[in-house]
Amino acid sequence: MGFAHQAEKVEKKSSRKKKDGGEEETGCWVKLRFMGSCMSSRSRVDNSMSGRTGTHYERKPTKEKSRDQPVVPVSSTTGSNAESASSTPKFSEELKVALQLRKFTFIDLKLATRNFRPESLLGEGGFGCVFKGWIEENGTAPVKPGTGLTVAVKTLNIDGLQGHKEWLAEVDFLGKLLHPNLVKLVGYCIEDDHRLLVYEFMPRGSLENHLFRRGSLPLPWSIRMKIALGAAKGLAFLHEEAERPVIYRDFKTSNVLLDADYNAKLSDFGLAKEGPEGDKTHVSTRVMGTYGYAAPEYVMTGHLSSKSDVYSFGVVLLEMLTGRRSMDKNRPNGEHNLVEWARPHLGDKRSFFRILDPRLEGHFSVKGAQKAAQLAAQCLSRDPKARPRMIEVVETLKPLPNLKDMASSSYYFQTMQSDRARSNLNAKNGIRTQAGFVVRNGQPLRSLSSSNGPQASPSQHPHPSPKPKAKES
Incomplete structure (x- = not known):
């Protein structure tokens, strides 16, 4: 690592x-x-x-x-x-x-x-x-x-x-x-x-430590996007600008190191391979890398291409968005594999809010998070040909660190947070919702449509996020 x-x-x-x-x-x-x-x-x-x-x-x-x-x-x-x-x-x-x-x-x-x-x-x-x-x-x-x-x-x-x-x-x-x-x-x-x-010497250590080390302070949104952009530039250089294309093959959070200013640098080239020559689309090699990050077609066939790195980048970007590891057996059933758990939400402009790292507490760009989620979905496409090139990834990421439309001022995000807090409180008190009723121990207590009016539900009453108040740079 x-x-x-x-x-x-x-x-x-x-x-x-x-x-x-x-x-x-x-x-x-x-x-x-x-x-x-x-x-x-x-x-x-x-x-x-x-x-x-x-x-x-x-x-x-x-x-x-x-x-x-x-x-x-x-x-x-x-x-x-x-x-x-x-x-x-x-x-x-x-x-x-x-x-x-x-x-x-x-x-x-x-x-x-x-x-x-x-x-x-x-x-x-x-x-x-x-x-x-x-x-x-x-x-x-x-x-x-x-x-x-x-x-x-x-x-x-x-x-x-x-x-x-x-x-x-x-x-x-x-x-x-x-x-x-x-x-x-x-x-x-x-x-x-x-x-x-x-x-x-890289004084701020690895991205892995900042995301997952117990007791570490959460990385701010702008820093996360800065790191993602720097790492993408490193891969784009290997794929597009090096004298001969290089496939990194082991892109993961532990191999992304940070200098004093949080500039990302790729380390550990022990598994790197020179890319295909001429009209060849891939190189055939033994399957090596890390579970959770390796592209599925590479694991199944041993066919390695630059799009294998793109998939790995998508996994890391998803880790940065969610604050979760690519593989975590300590999570509930159905959430062990980050990609499979998050994939259904990445294309939804509203439900993807639910998978973002809660430690961000709304201090992230709504527009930037939506674009990052869409980019992650493209990078994680099961079809390698549908994944973008890393140079395209770089262009998508460039404006994201500087966007100022914070979710904490978004009506939709505030509604979602209120709904989440209510659900947590109900769970703590042994209360759950079922078919429009609040239920405790299997007995309906009262209708959700109380005298206070119908409860706001993001899925039933979607509201677009307001335009950013601050000027985007």
């Missing part, structure tokens, strides 16, 4: 208290959760510095630590660890390194991360552990923490789900693809058994 748990996991305290910024700390257990396999990897790292380099290890089965489950275990394509532990000269033939990448020694990165100490741990994915480090602005030497260039150092975990093949893909793609919405690869280390990658 790239280095998805960056800034949020650093410097956690064991006691729960409020920081100056008002965010509540979650305790050291958060950090320990990620350190099981990292510590075993670290012990091998330390042993290798004591003259044990070159040792071959057998791959051991491990449990996937991410909530996202791979469609097919990535490790099945990486070969044995004997391959990964082969001599460096062999790999130098495979490695197509861009001139701008810096080549680090292992000892430099060990010192830059303060000996891979737990306090430097940022997160963990299928590739391995990610540590915060500090290096020279224009060199490779380690520097004092808080000075020089802050970086994220990703280490290859030999017991993990990804291996040398994915490491090579990461260096190959990010070494030559430069774009504001792709995370910058600073350099790499390939030394004996060690495979490390050095990235720019």
Whole structure:
């Protein structure tokens, strides 16, 4: 998942208290959760510095630590660890390194991360552990923490789900693809058994953390649309502007990282594939990716195309609209799969309000939410040919972050909120509605058409939302 748990996991305290910024700390257990396999990897790292380099290890089965489950275990394509532990000269033939990448020694990165100490741990994915480090602005030497260039150092975990093949893909793609919405690869280390990658540090971590981490503040509507637009620009670059088209293949919230200004950047190119050439519409490959995000035709046939990425983008956009995960077994029956649950509402200009993230509390653009929902429906079309190109997605998203017609001032939204509050209150009191009557324990109590007049119902008395009072930009 790239280095998805960056800034949020650093410097956690064991006691729960409020920081100056008002965010509540979650305790050291958060950090320990990620350190099981990292510590075993670290012990091998330390042993290798004591003259044990070159040792071959057998791959051991491990449990996937991410909530996202791979469609097919990535490790099945990486070969044995004997391959990964082969001599460096062999790999130098495979490695197509861009001139701008810096080549680090292992000892430099060990010192830059303060000996891979737990306090430097940022997160963990299928590739391995990610540590915060500090290096020279224009060199490779380690520097004092808080000075020089802050970086994220990703280490290859030999017991993990990804291996040398994915490491090579990461260096190959990010070494030559430069774009504001792709995370910058600073350099790499390939030394004996060690495979490390050095990235720019993304201080706001992953989109996944901001959407789903317990205790996190809800992302404002304009920020959500800004992130969606930035991520779409990254995919559009890969599909339309790169020297040769690239299919990202693993687009999900944990792979969308955010800089200090919430600019979105795509990370983790270990599963990326070069797109089809000539008249071909797809490339055939083994099905790999993450359940809940992978396009249905790709899962069924192994036919991979840029429209597979478009589908994945639609899933992430839906997660941003609803505040729900793509797959969540903790939800009631019928709501486990986000796409199937939300699909019937996306085309309805009124009922889609009911699936929006309640934490937004009406602070979202009515027009923008309608357009975003329609766009998500197009991206999630079961027919790949009916999905838009990412460049079209970008054009649709461009105006959305700046729309000012807030739903909180919409008559329809206020009516819906009142109706929802009434339903919640009735449910709490053991009351339900049935065929126009209020029912408690199976006995009708009174007609809904009381002396106060008929109750407003969005489905029976639809009201168009008023035109925005503020000028749209």
